Amino acid sequence: MPDPSRSSAPPHPWWRWAIIAAAVIVLAAAFGYAGGWLAPDRLTPRRIIDGLQQDSGVYPGYRRNHAKGVCVAGYFEGSGAAAPYSRSAVFGQVRTPVVGRFALPGGNPYAPDSSVPIRSFALRFNLANGQQWRTGMNSMPxxxxxxPQAFYEQVEAGRPDLATGKPDPKRMAAFFAAHPESGPFLAWVKTAKPSASYVTESYSGLNAFYFVDAQGQRHAVRWQVVPEARDDAGTGPAAGDGDYLAGDLQRRLAQGPQRWHLMVTLAGPGDPTNDATKTWPADRATVDAGTLVIERAQPQDSGPCRDINYDPTVLPDGIEVSDDPLLAARSAAYADSYLRRTGEEAHLPGTAHPEDKR
Structure with missing residues (x-):
């Protein structure tokens, strides 16, 4: 029969240390798996960013994708039209400050503006309650x-050939043959032309999200910002001007603020929320959630967007991520890129290390 006097004694110290050690081992294994150390063939953010670097080269202190860009700032004037679908304060009839960034895809910050037909627009909404909404949009449908795996395979297929310095057409063709879901994008890009202005482009979020209303009901949505300015013929500037987009932006802003309307599309039954290669039918209900106003621009090396990671999963109460697998991958890859470039900036000659990076 057990001795009651012994059952109340505290456990031996080794027992506690064993529990702590076991916990450390479990955590280490979890981090090892997340980092790919215990599963070298698993796709990780590091492998994705390494692949982007191999395609474009390494430019210390710059983003690994959308490296060439310009900072902008202004505000969002909510119309109240989206308030029935999302309880976020940003959709009320209020003014919310924004810090944004126009950019080109690719890792080369010196690429000519005419080198690609796609432009991007990232925004951070700074809500009055201290919450943030970050979104990255592109000028493609x-x-x-x-x-994420298919994206990595595309990055690998686009790696420049050592002999030519350009992607191997046969390898790219093989990739697209294995990925018929790329058909809608390829059909669009065949006729797309580099625009002559950031200001005249529409930018789409592409991924689906959920708006959550005051009753807790979720509504699947996609969003797009549509410009008020429409005076771009889409032909680009005179030959030899590789940096015309930033100049055009400054000239337009000198004449006054530039405006876009935030158009939110509500999904219908059966519309996919996990596949950014598929559009929703054109007859889906759309609401004008408000007006985005850009008032000023600054170079990205000194402007307010420089130290922002435009992680699309940073969302305020009232907006939630969907089941689109690209969202988690974008978040993780952006974090890896951010840590690399800010660490490099800290060691560049004559570059101060901002307080908010410490």
Whole structure:
């Protein structure tokens, strides 16, 4: 029969240390798996960013994708039309400050503006209650692929050949043959032309999200900002001007603020929320959630957007991520890129290390 006097004694110290050690081992294994150390063939953010670097080269202190850009700032004037679908304060009839960034895809910050037909627009909404909404949008109707693995395979297929310095057409053709979901993007890009202005472009979020209303009901949505300015013929400037977009932006802003309307599309039954390669039918209900107003621009090396990671999963109460697998992958890859470039900036000659990076 057990001795009651012994059952109340505290456990031996080794027992506690064993529990702590076991916990450390479990955590280490979890981090090892997340980092790919215990599963070298698993796709990780590091592998994605390494692949982007191999395609474009390494430019210390710059983003690994959308490296060439310009900072902008202004505000969003909510119309109240989206308030029935989302309880977020940003959709009330209020003014919310924004810090944004126009950019080109690719990792080369010196690429000519005419080198690609796609422009991007990232925004951070700074809500009065201290919450943030970050979003990254592109001037195309659909994304190239539906999954992170397919994106990585596309990056690998686009790696420049050592002999030519350009992607191997046969390798790219093989990739697209294996990924028929890229068909809508390829059909669009065949006729797309580099625009002569950031200001005249529409920018789409591409991924689906959920708005959550005051009753807790979720509504699947996609959003797009549509410009008021429409005076771009889409032909580009005179030959030899590789940096015309920033100059055009400054000239337009000198004449007054530039405006876009935030158009939110509500999904219908059966509309996919997990596949950014598929559009929703054109007859879906759309609400004008408000007006985005850009008032000023600054170079990205000194402007307010420089140290912002435009992670699309940073959302305020009233907006939630969907089941689109690209969202989590974008978040993780952006974080890896951010840590690399800010660490490099800290070691560049004559570059101060901002307080908010410490």
């Amino acid at each position: 659909v994304f190239l692929v539906a999954t």
